[in-house]
Amino acid sequence: MISEDRLARITGRYEYLEAAMAESGGEYAALAREYAELRPVVEAVLGYQALVADLAEAEAMLDDPEMRALAEEELPALRARLPELEHEVQLALLPRDAADSRPAMIEIRPGTGGDEAALFAGDLLRMYQRYCEARGWKFDLVEQQLTELGGIKEVTVSVKGDGVFARLKYESGVHRVQRVPSTESGGRIHTSAATVAVLPEAEDVDIRIDPNDIRIDTMRASGAGGQHVNTTDSAVRITHVPSGIVVTSSEKSQHQNRAIAMQVLRNRLFDLERSRADSARAADRKAQVGTGDRSERIRTYNFPQGRMTDHRINLTLYKLDQVMQGDLDEIIDALTADHQARLLSEAGA
Numbered sequence: 001m002i003s004e005d006r007l008a009r010i011t012g013r014y015e016y017l018e019a020a021m022a023e024s025g026g027e028y029a030a031l032a033r034e035y036a037e038l039r040p041v042v043e044a045v046l047g048y049q050a051l052v053a054d055l056a057e058a059e060a061m062l063d064d065p066e067m068r069a070l071a072e073e074e075l076p077a078l079r080a081r082l083p084e085l086e087h088e089v090q091l092a093l094l095p096r097d098a099a100d101s102r103p104a105m106i107e108i109r110p111g112t113g114g115d116e117a118a119l120f121a122g123d124l125l126r127m128y129q130r131y132c133e134a135r136g137w138k139f140d141l142v143e144q145q146l147t148e149l150g151g152i153k154e155v156t157v158s159v160k161g162d163g164v165f166a167r168l169k170y171e172s173g174v175h176r177v178q179r180v181p182s183t184e185s186g187g188r189i190h191t192s193a194a195t196v197a198v199l200p201e202a203e204d205v206d207i208r209i210d211p212n213d214i215r216i217d218t219m220r221a222s223g224a225g226g227q228h229v230n231t232t233d234s235a236v237r238i239t240h241v242p243s244g245i246v247v248t249s250s251e252k253s254q255h256q257n258r259a260i261a262m263q264v265l266r267n268r269l270f271d272l273e274r275s276r277a278d279s280a281r282a283a284d285r286k287a288q289v290g291t292g293d294r295s296e297r298i299r300t301y302n303f304p305q306g307r308m309t310d311h312r313i314n315l316t317l318y319k320l321d322q323v324m325q326g327d328l329d330e331i332i333d334a335l336t337a338d339h340q341a342r343l344l345s346e347a348g349a
Helices: 004-023 028-061 068-092 114-134 164-171 254-277 279-289 320-324 329-347
Strands: 104-110 138-146 152-160 173-179 190-200 214-219 235-240 245-249 299-302 307-310 315-317
Touching: 004 028, 028 068, 068 329, 104 114, 104 164, 114 138, 114 152, 114 173, 114 190, 114 320, 138 245, 138 254, 152 164, 164 190, 164 329, 190 254, 235 254, 245 254, 299 320, 307 320, 307 329, 315 329
Parallel strands: 173 299
Antiparallel strands: 104 152, 104 190, 138 152, 173 190, 214 235, 235 245, 299 307, 307 315
């Protein structure tokens, strides 16, 4: 049963925010963010309350001989809609990950499989780029190191848009590929893997980095095969001594590299803090990301069979071509629904 008191508190808070935004000065951005987050919740609540009111009115009409026939006609449809709207409200009331609305950084690295793993990491990068562009999100390469065959040694991408982390966070983990490499003359299927980490973008207020805790080194930026991109010491490496986290950026501007590397470091530290605050999430992340070994996988892409399987929810789709073109919504929707179902179960809903 949904608590009417709780619904009243939510709608009351929404009305307060609406009034406060009209009068606020410097706090407007924070109020607007909370208002926007509450809007879908309040819409679900109002829809549910309107249906409950209509249902009560129709049931009262049963006592009126002149209106009884009309009420009997309306009641079945109203009663049929009630469980659906109750479920919508229950979903809307589930605890939200505070980072869901944030931009994110995607980090992709090859795991087991040598050159083929590096080429597959490049395929994943293009898959995510297509998905993000189709949703109208801004997709920017932050750092990329290529192999001589055009694969990826390591890549970091910044993604900005509405609800980015909420959609992409389920991609963290080991992605396994089974296919015949272009370099394989015997036609044998190889299995390799790449790791993906999706980190919510941290704001300055989230993480304060003590300048005494970091070591900044400059070095020459290099491309594939070790060739110098330029002749100045523009690349930046920042080491966060307490955590041991090391980040690099090798764009042409050293000033830009420092800013990029600090943002990446801030994101990683923010993710670390989120993990520490929730030991269950920390264990889940460790289980997902793993070491890049073939056996630690969340998803398998089988090219000979045209099959994609997400092992967390036992979802198999025979449309691998579309998936690699960035058609990920069916997978992400299923993962989101599974997560919501577990939260509802835990809440006893």
